[in-house]
Amino acid sequence: MIATTELPGVQKLSAQEDLKILLRSAGQLMLPCLLLLISQVLTAQQAPPPALPDTSKMTYNQISTGLKLYVFPSKNQTQQQQKVDEFECYKWAVQQSGIDPLNLPKVQAAPVETGPTGAAVGGAARGAAAGVAIGAIAGDAGKGAAIGATAGAMAGHRAGKQQQAQKNQQSQAAATKTEQDMKNSYIKAFSACLEGKGYTIK
Numbered sequence: 001m002i003a004t005t006e007l008p009g010v011q012k013l014s015a016q017e018d019l020k021i022l023l024r025s026a027g028q029l030m031l032p033c034l035l036l037l038i039s040q041v042l043t044a045q046q047a048p049p050p051a052l053p054d055t056s057k058m059t060y061n062q063i064s065t066g067l068k069l070y071v072f073p074s075k076n077q078t079q080q081q082q083k084v085d086e087f088e089c090y091k092w093a094v095q096q097s098g099i100d101p102l103n104l105p106k107v108q109a110a111p112v113e114t115g116p117t118g119a120a121v122g123g124a125a126r127g128a129a130a131g132v133a134i135g136a137i138a139g140d141a142g143k144g145a146a147i148g149a150t151a152g153a154m155a156g157h158r159a160g161k162q163q164q165a166q167k168n169q170q171s172q173a174a175a176t177k178t179e180q181d182m183k184n185s186y187i188k189a190f191s192a193c194l195e196g197k198g199y200t201i202k
Helices: 015-043 064-066 079-099 119-138 141-196
Strands: 070-071 200-202
Touching: 064 079, 064 119, 070 079, 079 141, 141 200
Parallel strands: none
Antiparallel strands: 070 200
16 A cells, blocks of 8 residues: 655645636637637638630530530521520520539439338238238147238338339439429520520520
Protein backbone atom coordinates (compact mmCIF):
# COMPACT_ATOMS: atom_id res chain seq x y z
CA MET A 1 0.00 0.00 0.00
CA ILE A 2 1.38 3.39 -0.99
CA ALA A 3 1.16 6.08 1.60
CA THR A 4 -0.06 9.46 0.42
CA THR A 5 1.13 12.59 2.04
CA GLU A 6 -0.78 15.81 1.91
CA LEU A 7 1.21 18.96 1.45
CA PRO A 8 0.51 21.61 4.05
CA GLY A 9 -1.50 24.55 2.76
CA VAL A 10 -2.77 22.65 -0.32
CA GLN A 11 -6.53 22.26 -0.38
CA LYS A 12 -7.85 18.87 -1.43
CA LEU A 13 -10.40 19.10 -4.29
CA SER A 14 -13.53 17.00 -4.47
CA ALA A 15 -14.24 14.79 -7.51
CA GLN A 16 -16.99 17.20 -8.55
CA GLU A 17 -14.61 20.16 -8.54
CA ASP A 18 -12.04 18.12 -10.49
CA LEU A 19 -14.69 17.40 -13.13
CA LYS A 20 -15.63 21.10 -13.38
CA ILE A 21 -12.00 22.08 -13.94
CA LEU A 22 -11.57 19.35 -16.54
CA LEU A 23 -14.71 20.42 -18.43
CA ARG A 24 -13.68 24.09 -18.32
CA SER A 25 -10.25 23.22 -19.74
CA ALA A 26 -11.79 21.07 -22.49
CA GLY A 27 -14.18 23.90 -23.38
CA GLN A 28 -11.30 26.35 -23.65
CA LEU A 29 -9.48 23.97 -26.00
CA MET A 30 -12.57 23.24 -28.12
CA LEU A 31 -13.49 26.88 -28.77
CA PRO A 32 -10.46 27.69 -30.99
CA CYS A 33 -10.94 24.41 -32.88
CA LEU A 34 -14.61 25.21 -33.47
CA LEU A 35 -13.82 28.75 -34.65
CA LEU A 36 -11.16 27.38 -37.03
CA LEU A 37 -13.62 24.86 -38.45
CA ILE A 38 -16.30 27.52 -38.99
CA SER A 39 -13.84 29.86 -40.72
CA GLN A 40 -12.74 27.03 -43.05
CA VAL A 41 -16.34 26.25 -43.98
CA LEU A 42 -17.09 29.91 -44.65
CA THR A 43 -13.98 30.44 -46.78
CA ALA A 44 -14.24 27.11 -48.62
CA GLN A 45 -14.46 27.62 -52.34
CA GLN A 46 -17.76 26.74 -53.91
CA ALA A 47 -17.78 24.33 -56.83
CA PRO A 48 -17.29 26.25 -60.07
CA PRO A 49 -20.38 26.53 -62.27
CA PRO A 50 -20.49 24.18 -65.26
CA ALA A 51 -18.47 25.47 -68.20
CA LEU A 52 -20.40 27.02 -71.05
CA PRO A 53 -20.07 25.28 -74.41
CA ASP A 54 -17.37 26.59 -76.74
CA THR A 55 -19.37 28.42 -79.42
CA SER A 56 -16.42 28.45 -81.84
CA LYS A 57 -16.72 24.67 -82.15
CA MET A 58 -20.53 24.57 -82.36
CA THR A 59 -22.58 24.14 -85.50
CA TYR A 60 -25.36 26.65 -86.11
CA ASN A 61 -28.14 24.34 -84.82
CA GLN A 62 -26.21 22.13 -82.39
CA ILE A 63 -28.21 23.07 -79.28
CA SER A 64 -31.64 22.71 -80.89
CA THR A 65 -30.64 19.44 -82.59
CA GLY A 66 -29.40 18.08 -79.24
CA LEU A 67 -32.83 18.86 -77.80
CA LYS A 68 -34.50 17.14 -80.81
CA LEU A 69 -36.11 20.40 -81.92
CA TYR A 70 -36.58 21.66 -85.46
CA VAL A 71 -35.89 25.39 -85.68
CA PHE A 72 -36.88 27.35 -88.78
CA PRO A 73 -35.57 30.92 -89.25
CA SER A 74 -38.87 32.70 -90.02
CA LYS A 75 -37.16 36.05 -90.60
CA ASN A 76 -34.46 34.64 -92.91
CA GLN A 77 -31.81 34.70 -90.18
CA THR A 78 -28.39 33.46 -91.29
CA GLN A 79 -26.86 30.29 -89.84
CA GLN A 80 -24.37 32.45 -87.91
CA GLN A 81 -27.24 34.51 -86.48
CA GLN A 82 -29.13 31.34 -85.50
CA LYS A 83 -26.02 30.03 -83.77
CA VAL A 84 -25.75 33.27 -81.76
CA ASP A 85 -29.49 33.31 -81.00
CA GLU A 86 -29.53 29.67 -79.90
CA PHE A 87 -26.60 30.24 -77.57
CA GLU A 88 -28.24 33.32 -76.05
CA CYS A 89 -31.48 31.38 -75.58
CA TYR A 90 -29.53 28.44 -74.12
CA LYS A 91 -28.12 30.71 -71.40
CA TRP A 92 -31.46 32.44 -70.79
CA ALA A 93 -33.34 29.13 -70.51
CA VAL A 94 -30.76 27.82 -67.99
CA GLN A 95 -31.37 30.90 -65.84
CA GLN A 96 -35.16 30.65 -66.13
CA SER A 97 -35.58 26.89 -65.63
CA GLY A 98 -32.60 26.18 -63.39
CA ILE A 99 -31.79 23.24 -65.69
CA ASP A 100 -28.72 22.89 -67.90
CA PRO A 101 -29.43 20.27 -70.62
CA LEU A 102 -25.69 19.79 -71.15
CA ASN A 103 -25.23 18.98 -67.45
CA LEU A 104 -28.51 17.36 -66.44
CA PRO A 105 -28.42 16.12 -62.84
CA LYS A 106 -28.82 12.36 -62.59
CA VAL A 107 -31.98 11.48 -60.69
CA GLN A 108 -31.48 8.37 -58.56
CA ALA A 109 -34.34 5.93 -58.26
CA ALA A 110 -35.60 5.69 -54.68
CA PRO A 111 -34.08 2.65 -52.95
CA VAL A 112 -36.46 -0.27 -52.52
CA GLU A 113 -36.16 -2.65 -49.61
CA THR A 114 -34.79 -6.03 -50.60
CA GLY A 115 -35.48 -7.91 -47.37
CA PRO A 116 -38.47 -10.10 -46.51
CA THR A 117 -41.82 -8.51 -47.28
CA GLY A 118 -43.94 -10.60 -44.91
CA ALA A 119 -45.69 -12.24 -47.84
CA ALA A 120 -44.00 -15.57 -47.02
CA VAL A 121 -45.24 -15.48 -43.42
CA GLY A 122 -48.76 -14.56 -44.49
CA GLY A 123 -48.66 -17.24 -47.19
CA ALA A 124 -47.51 -19.83 -44.65
CA ALA A 125 -50.37 -18.96 -42.29
CA ARG A 126 -52.96 -19.14 -45.07
CA GLY A 127 -51.43 -22.37 -46.38
CA ALA A 128 -51.43 -23.92 -42.92
CA ALA A 129 -55.10 -23.06 -42.43
CA ALA A 130 -56.00 -24.59 -45.78
CA GLY A 131 -53.78 -27.60 -44.98
CA VAL A 132 -55.59 -28.22 -41.69
CA ALA A 133 -58.89 -28.42 -43.55
CA ILE A 134 -57.49 -30.77 -46.20
CA GLY A 135 -55.62 -32.82 -43.58
CA ALA A 136 -58.75 -33.13 -41.46
CA ILE A 137 -60.59 -34.64 -44.42
CA ALA A 138 -57.68 -37.01 -45.06
CA GLY A 139 -57.43 -37.90 -41.36
CA ASP A 140 -54.17 -36.08 -40.38
CA ALA A 141 -54.76 -32.37 -39.67
CA GLY A 142 -51.18 -31.79 -38.36
CA LYS A 143 -49.52 -33.24 -41.44
CA GLY A 144 -51.89 -31.29 -43.68
CA ALA A 145 -51.05 -28.07 -41.81
CA ALA A 146 -47.29 -28.63 -42.23
CA ILE A 147 -47.59 -29.35 -45.95
CA GLY A 148 -49.93 -26.39 -46.41
CA ALA A 149 -47.62 -24.04 -44.48
CA THR A 150 -44.62 -25.02 -46.61
CA ALA A 151 -46.52 -24.61 -49.85
CA GLY A 152 -48.01 -21.32 -48.64
CA ALA A 153 -44.60 -19.94 -47.60
CA MET A 154 -43.13 -20.76 -51.02
CA ALA A 155 -46.04 -19.06 -52.77
CA GLY A 156 -45.73 -16.08 -50.43
CA HIS A 157 -41.98 -15.82 -51.13
CA ARG A 158 -42.67 -15.71 -54.88
CA ALA A 159 -45.34 -13.05 -54.32
CA GLY A 160 -42.91 -11.00 -52.21
CA LYS A 161 -40.25 -11.09 -54.94
CA GLN A 162 -42.82 -10.00 -57.50
CA GLN A 163 -43.88 -7.09 -55.25
CA GLN A 164 -40.27 -5.94 -54.86
CA ALA A 165 -39.64 -6.19 -58.61
CA GLN A 166 -42.78 -4.12 -59.22
CA LYS A 167 -41.66 -1.49 -56.68
CA ASN A 168 -38.23 -1.33 -58.36
CA GLN A 169 -39.89 -0.73 -61.73
CA GLN A 170 -42.13 1.99 -60.28
CA SER A 171 -39.15 3.69 -58.61
CA GLN A 172 -37.12 3.65 -61.84
CA ALA A 173 -40.08 4.95 -63.84
CA ALA A 174 -40.52 7.83 -61.35
CA ALA A 175 -36.82 8.77 -61.68
CA THR A 176 -37.05 8.69 -65.49
CA LYS A 177 -40.19 10.86 -65.41
CA THR A 178 -38.46 13.40 -63.13
CA GLU A 179 -35.52 13.65 -65.54
CA GLN A 180 -37.88 14.09 -68.50
CA ASP A 181 -39.88 16.76 -66.63
CA MET A 182 -36.65 18.71 -65.99
CA LYS A 183 -35.69 18.49 -69.65
CA ASN A 184 -39.20 19.54 -70.75
CA SER A 185 -39.04 22.57 -68.45
CA TYR A 186 -35.81 23.65 -70.11
CA ILE A 187 -37.13 23.02 -73.65
CA LYS A 188 -40.20 25.15 -72.90
CA ALA A 189 -38.01 28.12 -71.84
CA PHE A 190 -35.57 27.63 -74.75
CA SER A 191 -38.42 27.46 -77.29
CA ALA A 192 -40.12 30.56 -75.89
CA CYS A 193 -36.87 32.51 -76.23
CA LEU A 194 -36.27 31.43 -79.84
CA GLU A 195 -39.87 32.15 -80.81
CA GLY A 196 -39.39 35.64 -79.40
CA LYS A 197 -36.38 36.04 -81.69
CA GLY A 198 -38.41 35.13 -84.78
CA TYR A 199 -37.94 31.36 -85.16
CA THR A 200 -40.57 28.67 -85.63
CA ILE A 201 -40.05 25.65 -83.35
CA LYS A 202 -41.39 22.12 -83.83
